[in-house]
Amino acid sequence: MTSPQIEIQLIAAVVAMACAIPGVFLVLRKMALISDAISHSILPGIVLGFFITHDLNSPLLILLAACTGVITVVLVEAIQKTGLVKEDTAIGLVFPALFSIGVILIAKNANDVHLDVDAVLLGELAFAPFDRLLMGGVDVGPKSLWIMGSIFIVIIALLLLFYKELKVSTFDIGLSSALGISPMLMHYGLMSVSSVTVVGAFDAVGAILVVAMMIAPAATAYLLTADLKKMLLLSIFFGVFSAIAGYWMANLLDASISGSITTMLGMVFLMVYLFAPRKGLIAVLYRQKQQRTEVSLITFLLHLNNHTEENERHINHLQEHINWQKVRSKTVVTLALKNNMIEIDNKVVSLTEKGKEFTDLALEYIITNKDEKIEPMKDDFFLFRG
């Protein structure tokens, strides 16, 4: 690997980490679209900042753009508060308006400088290593690495300091407010951090990829864990993985780096969506199939429990009576036999001791709907796991 190659991957990885953390909270607060809005509406802030500083990496530009980000959120909330339109409509009204102001400003005044709409939307990671940071005349590395690195460190520090405040205000606004942990403060804090992250990252990866980097890793992690800390760590992992893998995909295909990273983020989500152990599509389908079989089993056992007379329990009669296909009857009978719940004597089926116990437990659960009744059955059967 050449050193620009390493630097590009480093920048992509740091951007991914910085985006993943606010992304988790945006996803949990059901505000994913806000990151899309912010990423577009910061454009006028960037343009104004650029006019003043003539430097795309100036801190003042980042500050101005972050302010436009927060203004977006304020405007969206103000429009929503009128009660005339819903939040998604308000978002759709605000960010194109702000974005278009930026577009007009660029077209009017900045045609001859290095700032165009394409660059803002898509970014170009490949160029990032060319813009160096000089300290006392010494080259210390690409500017965007320093900018995103600093933003990442600030984000980590804020997360460690305010983890419990972020958690409670995300989960339960009412309690948070009653405890004196102002949800408004946390909300605008998160919005400011998201804005700064988007601004810092847009130059390297573009406004579209920033959204993907915030939302996709968090959404992927959400499918895999029921623990906020693990969700944060997994998001960071998926972000960094997609950034590096995307870079090499671009290398292989000779395609846009940011495009490849975004594709990779989507593919990782798709894989997890299909194969996640609990919430994944395949797991869900498998569980539904199991549940169908188990309901059949319980129906079958209840039938046996209800009838002492032998002719009701004859294996051929059962098939007609419960009105199942041959295959299904066979699966159920095999499952019951395998679990020692029934015995077959001269084609007459009867419940074993264990089968009787199980049926009683199931009945009690059906009647009382009390969860503790079925706790011991949960290990064996999907049906009761909810």
Next chain:
Amino acid sequence: MQNPTYAIQVDDLTVAYNYKPVLWDIDLHVPEGVLMAIVGPNGAGKSTLIKAILGILDPIAGSVSIYGKPYEKQRKQVAYVPQKGSVDWDFPTTALDVVMMGTYGQLGWIKRPSTKEKKASLEALEKVGMLAFKSRQISQLSGGQQQRVFLARALVQNASIYFMDEPFQGVDATTEIAIINILKELRKAGKTVVVVHHDLQTVPEYFDWVTFLNVKKIATGPVKEIFNDDNLTKTYGINYKVAVNK
């Protein structure tokens, strides 16, 4: 005049949504150590009253004091159980973790919960019979179990006054009895408990104090004295006949 002998004192409280008042000029004096139901029809402002007392909503007029001081100075004296439906139960967290959130107020900003807070939270879970579910993801709990977790979270706040918004909504009969027994224990320990309540039949059995509310305060006082057809009719607008234990 703020009177510190009242657990809760509400004076001339008016709350509005978009300039439309949902609570008009409420005066409410709640003595210490009562178990009080707030009853009234839908849209009567029951939840709004609690939220305004807790500073979650800003009133357009009036004042609230807890033991004679503004709520902001008495946060640690007060525990709050919001409506179960007000949070997202798919949030990635466990029962124990939700209970620990009750300790965040005492901890203050930045400080993390330690083993002491964890121990208190486990005790609270045990009290509501949910210790076995401590590591269960909250979406995997039944409605009654979720409500018990919320109650445990309030218990761990170790407050003097408890506000609960419809704690019996969507819970099974066993949980309802378990919850009311814990509330009665709290009263026995001298705590004040305020509950937004829907089931008029159980008011005389569960509570010793009641407030009738329908945008305006209709009546407040001991159940034995004021829980009668007259006040029910005034509150609900139709002729109500309920069996009142005299």
